[in-house]
Amino acid sequence: MANPDLVVVTSYPPQGQVHGKGTVGVASYAKNTLLAISRQKPNIQITILAEILPNQPLEYRENNIHVVRCWQRNSFLAFFQILKKISQIPTTNTLIEFEMAMLGSPLLNVFFPLFLLILKVSGKITTVVLHQVVLNFSEISGHIGQKKDSPLNPILSFFAAVFYKLVIKIADRIIVFEQFLKDRLDPDNSKIVIIPHGVEPKKLYLKPEKSSSFTITTFGFLAWYKGTDWIAKTFSDYLDKHPKSRLRLVIAGGPNPNHLDKEYYQEYLKKITVSADKHPTSIVQTGFVNENDIIKYYSESDLIILPYRVGMSSSGPLSLAFTYHKPFMVSAPIAPILKTKDIADSFKLFHLKTNQVTFSLNSKNFFHRLLALKNSPVKLDHLSLLSQKISQSRAWSQIGKMYLKTLIID
Numbered sequence: 001m002a003n004p005d006l007v008v009v010t011s012y013p014p015q016g017q018v019h020g021k022g023t024v025g026v027a028s029y030a031k032n033t034l035l036a037i038s039r040q041k042p043n044i045q046i047t048i049l050a051e052i053l054p055n056q057p058l059e060y061r062e063n064n065i066h067v068v069r070c071w072q073r074n075s076f077l078a079f080f081q082i083l084k085k086i087s088q089i090p091t092t093n094t095l096i097e098f099e100m101a102m103l104g105s106p107l108l109n110v111f112f113p114l115f116l117l118i119l120k121v122s123g124k125i126t127t128v129v130l131h132q133v134v135l136n137f138s139e140i141s142g143h144i145g146q147k148k149d150s151p152l153n154p155i156l157s158f159f160a161a162v163f164y165k166l167v168i169k170i171a172d173r174i175i176v177f178e179q180f181l182k183d184r185l186d187p188d189n190s191k192i193v194i195i196p197h198g199v200e201p202k203k204l205y206l207k208p209e210k211s212s213s214f215t216i217t218t219f220g221f222l223a224w225y226k227g228t229d230w231i232a233k234t235f236s237d238y239l240d241k242h243p244k245s246r247l248r249l250v251i252a253g254g255p256n257p258n259h260l261d262k263e264y265y266q267e268y269l270k271k272i273t274v275s276a277d278k279h280p281t282s283i284v285q286t287g288f289v290n291e292n293d294i295i296k297y298y299s300e301s302d303l304i305i306l307p308y309r310v311g312m313s314s315s316g317p318l319s320l321a322f323t324y325h326k327p328f329m330v331s332a333p334i335a336p337i338l339k340t341k342d343i344a345d346s347f348k349l350f351h352l353k354t355n356q357v358t359f360s361l362n363s364k365n366f367f368h369r370l371l372a373l374k375n376s377p378v379k380l381d382h383l384s385l386l387s388q389k390i391s392q393s394r395a396w397s398q399i400g401k402m403y404l405k406t407l408i409i410d
Helices: 026-040 078-086 106-121 152-170 179-185 228-241 263-277 291-299 316-323 332-339 341-349 363-374 377-393 396-407
Strands: 006-009 046-051 059-062 065-071 093-098 125-130 173-176 192-194 214-219 247-252 283-287 303-306 328-331
Touching: 006 026, 006 078, 026 046, 026 065, 026 093, 026 396, 046 078, 065 078, 078 106, 093 106, 106 125, 106 152, 125 152, 173 179, 173 396, 179 192, 179 332, 214 291, 214 316, 228 247, 228 263, 228 283, 228 363, 263 283, 291 316, 303 316, 303 363, 316 328, 316 377, 328 332, 328 363, 332 341, 341 377, 363 377
Parallel strands: 006 046, 006 093, 046 065, 093 125, 125 173, 173 192, 214 247, 214 303, 247 283, 303 328
Antiparallel strands: 059 065
16 A cells, blocks of 8 residues: 555545435544645645545545545444554555544443554554534433433543543544533643634535525534424424414424434434424424435525534524525524634624524524514525635635644645
8 A cells, every 4th residue: 555645544435426325424424524635736646544434435445535444333343454454554644534433332432442552552643633522411311322420421521631631631622613622622722723613615506496485494414403303393483373374384304313313312203203294294204315315405595593402513404594695593592603713703793693693402492583684685684694604714615724733744
């Protein structure tokens, strides 16, 4: 195997795709990151160590990116398989994308600090991108199928705190996407660098004739922590009382394939379907959205909403709202994302207040904020301009430069 400039351990989408089915959210982010790095430094050679996917070659090249599919999800041998490949590559610079479910079962994450330690002892320089920071398991209990007062939650929270301390201690650099994630880990640690979630370039889409409905859209895999069931039921209850409302909810996204075998997740999906089926013309479930259709759902939306129950990561759907210059609303738990410097500066620039786009997870407050925006075309226009501004500061070309600087690749 040739000696590349950078080795990357990550989930990765199928060949020729960015938003591929059957991979975790890390995959599209990783590909966008590496393409951005390649465009900034065309002669860079990158080797990716990714999961084995059905109907995909085990090894291939996409321009100057060499993809090696060498590890199996949900296998206790995954880290061994990665280490075996890394040992064959003399490159020291190693970038590791980390998401709790990237390897499959979260139990495998127990071995991650040891994996980093072995790399360190082997002379590798490791940069870890933490896609999520979870320190309070009571907050995400519904996401993992537990009760909020489960005695297991404090135990998991303790081990999570130890886990992150070890990762920060062993790794050479840590990358997070937002200020609130760094604050949660260690606000004064110079090892932890903030590189915002990149924004994809806007594609041209000929929007059909304007609908008489006001369309709000929530996007992404259906997940408890994203509050998809909450918004479906809240919207359904509102339509029960206001049947002539011209509001329309689009739930753009399907089940997460990594959780389909879990009974509690199947029950969760049923709750969403029950709420949506009561008003089939006003609450639309799209199922999995193919990459080429993402532009359609964003372009036809009047407002993007993030009804998250927990803020534990940045938001790909919000980044896509920036891509398509869309107004947006966020729930209180994810609202700290608005404090990241470029977003906060943009709110000041357009004389907007963050509380105008923030709602509590109760029906009355949500519809108060929603209708206030719906009935204020000027504010919606300002929010569109704000999204456009943020899309410029978070363009992948800028993100690529930040990564090259952080990874110290000349």
